[in-house]
Amino acid sequence: MNLSQTKIFLFLFCLITFGVFGQVADTIKVTQFGVKSNSYKNASKGVKQALEKCKGKQNIVIQLPGGRIDLWPEDAVKKEIFISNTTESDTLSKVKNIGFYFDHLKNVTLDGNNTLVVLHGKMVSFALFNCENIKIKNIRFDYERPTMSEVTITSVSPTAIRMKIHPDSRYFIEKGKIGFYGEGWKSNSFHTISLDKEKNLMRYSSFGPFLNSKATQEENRTVLFEGNFAKANYKVGDVLSIRDTYRDNCGGFITLSKDIVLSDVKMHFMHGLGIVSQFAENITLSKVVVAPREDSGRVIASFADCFHFSGCKGKILVDGCSTSGAHDDPMNVHGTHLKITEITADKKIKVQFMHHQTYGFEAFFAGDSISFVSPQTLKPIVLGKLKSAKLISKKEMELVLDGEVSDKVSVGNVIENLTWTPEVTVRNSRFERTNTRGLLLTTRRKVLIENNVFYRTGMHAILIANDASSWFESGAVNDVTIRNNTFEECAYNSGTIINIAPENHELVEGYYVHRNIRIENNTFKIFDKPILSARSTDGLFFNNNTINPSDLLTSGSNENSFALTACKNVVIKKNRFNTTWKPKIITFKMTNKQIKTDIKDLNTK
Structure with missing residues (x-):
């Protein structure tokens, strides 16, 4: 071995031995905390303990056992979260159940080892708060009972329609009326979209005619509906997907975090909204798939959007991804305009979240560059920089400018955060099977x-x-x-x-x-x-x-x-x-x- 070869060998030896961070990567196996694959027992406590073990450490690999593990809300991390485009009603709790909770962690990799993680009830698959350099790879998430119910039309006449209920969709018939339920919930509304499987077209539909007819249980999960279907627009083979409209959850959540990579991640069902990145920096989605499991027989994988980016900065890269089966847009990238409601004598500006689904989180920070904008023309009025910013209620923030408030600015104008705006690259990806848009940018x-x-x-x-x-x-x-x-x-x-x-x-x-x-x-x-x-x-x-x-x-x-x-x-x-x-x-x-x-x-x- 000559001198050059020796140097290369020593370099590779050090790289392998000490890792890219200059030290050997510690591996934490969730099996050390009682998690067993294919046991169908609640693994929430063991997963939580494994992630808590990472605190104060760096360069950690958390390894899952392969096979299947199940997570229930019991023993899972519970945290109040206000999520963009998801928050909705003031009267209901915003406490979410989180499967994998990353809190103030740095240089951590979650290696799924191709594990199928099955969630029970309404749960966030993973959530990252104040983290840096986190990678989640080679993992699959699904729901034991998706919050979307699916049925297939098997026969149609002017007075009767039969449908077959998917095995994953739990239902009941009471006094001749059908209803759907799941693990800790029952449908209160029946927002319906139909899929023409032959042409792969999704359209808005209605479940109203079925609710206004008599339902009778037949064999093999088939239900007969007798009523007036003369004007109904259903045909044999159509798949109807039915859900509540209330978004009280999301598939994954990334906030106030930096340099996050999701690689070879499969989201087979997400409730409420999809993977939401909110005021995060540098997000990479590589070979992330949103689609039902191939052996599931289901057609829908996302309750609403698949990839949602609200108020992010740095670089967003979506590469080699695919989405199939969403009730809303595969991808949405945006900021949020907040409206000025008050300008005080001491030059403080009060702003308010205006849409009922978005509020409760900090949308501005000290040092941010901002633009005052006319809501009627969308034309910038003046630029500014913030000296301070604080959330004073769930729907209001108080801002102080680093300088004077221009006399051109008035109550009713809106403010855009210019600092938290990202570069976006979307490449080598496929978007299909949605009744709405593709990319919103x-x-x-x-x-x-x-x-x-x-x-x-x-x-x-x-x-x-x-x-x-x-x-x-x-x-x-x-x-x-x-x-x-x-x-x-x-x-x-x-x-x-x-x-x-x-x-x-x-x-x-x-x-x-x-x-x-x-x-x-x-x-x-x-x-x-x-x-x-x-x-x-x-x-x-x-x-x-x-x-x-x-x-x-x-x-x-x-x-x-x-x-x-x-x-x-x-x-x-x-x-x-x-x-x-x-x-x-x-x-x-x-x-x-x-x-x-x-x-x-x-x-x-």
Whole structure:
């Protein structure tokens, strides 16, 4: 062995022996705390003890035993959590049951060893508070009784319908009426979405006709409903998924944490909302799958969104992921506009959370840069920096500026947190089987969406919004690239495939909410003509895309492929339309000088 080889050998030896952090990684096995695979006993206490063992230590690997382990709320960590887009009613408890609770931990890896973790009752799979450099890998989560009930229509007539109840969906029939229940809960409402399995299309539906009919138990989990179904829109083979609308939980939760990686994680069911990252920094989702277990026979894996990022910063990377079976959007990235309710003589500013699902957490911190924004126009008024910020009630914060409060600022304006805005990359991923949108993105930093497949999303495959009057989800985008993606038969429920739709209710001449959006080298397979709609955007490029036809559904009445409102510096060129019809562009509140295109049919209104 020569000198160079010796040096390489010593380097590798030290790397393996002492680990990347300069010390041997300690392994904590949950079996040391009484957790046994395939025992079907409550492992919550042992998991909790294993994670508590990590406190004060670094470079720890927590190893699960493989097979299956079960977690019940009993002996699990219980913590009050206010979660963005999830909080809802003031009257109900916000205490959550947490399966894997990471609290002030650093340099810890949870190695699932391909373990299936089965949750009982309503539980958060994992939650990270004030953590740094945490990796969760090679693990699967599911519910023993998903809070979504699933049924399949087996026969249909004007006076009777039969359905077969999925084995995982517990139900009862009382006085001729059906109801659904689970571990510690009973459905109080019946929000219903249907899946056409033959075409893989999800649509809003109704369970009302079944509730207004007589239910009779038959063999093999089949229920006969007798009533008036003459106008009902059900067909044999359709799968109905039914749930309450109240979001009182989430699949996973990451807050006030930094450098978090989820790798080879499978979420087979999530209740309330999906994996929520809230005021966290640098989040990587690599090969994260949201889908039912293949052997489960279920079609739905998420009660609402799959990946939700609220008020994050640093870099968000979603790479090699897939989602299938969600009652809401696969991914949402946004900030939160808070409304000014009071400006005091001592220059303190009181702001309030406005949407009923979002409140109870700190949305600003000392040192943050902020923007005062007009809610009607979404135009920034002035910028500022915070000297202090504190939560003074569940729905209010008190802010003190580092400097004077401009006389341009008034009660009723909203404030966006500019510091907590992330760069976003979504690549090599697949999004399918949802009745709503694909990706919702509102962040002022760089966004790259590339090499993804959007398959039959019910509404827009991509929505870029920003509003201060409905969801209060901020903010404007300045640099978005959408390239080398495949959009296959999207927007069959409503809308265009890509929608740039800021909710600025008043247009300001010369001001544009969004900027620099490039849509290039994508492939669109479309059954209807609308492709892109945009509003109040400066710098919009739709170039070198390929548009292929599909006969999935009958085309609608909208003849316009592109609809533009009050936009500037628009370029639509060199796109290949392999269709029997020619594309059309319609514009509103803009002139032909503001668009460059090789499409001949341009209608300005």
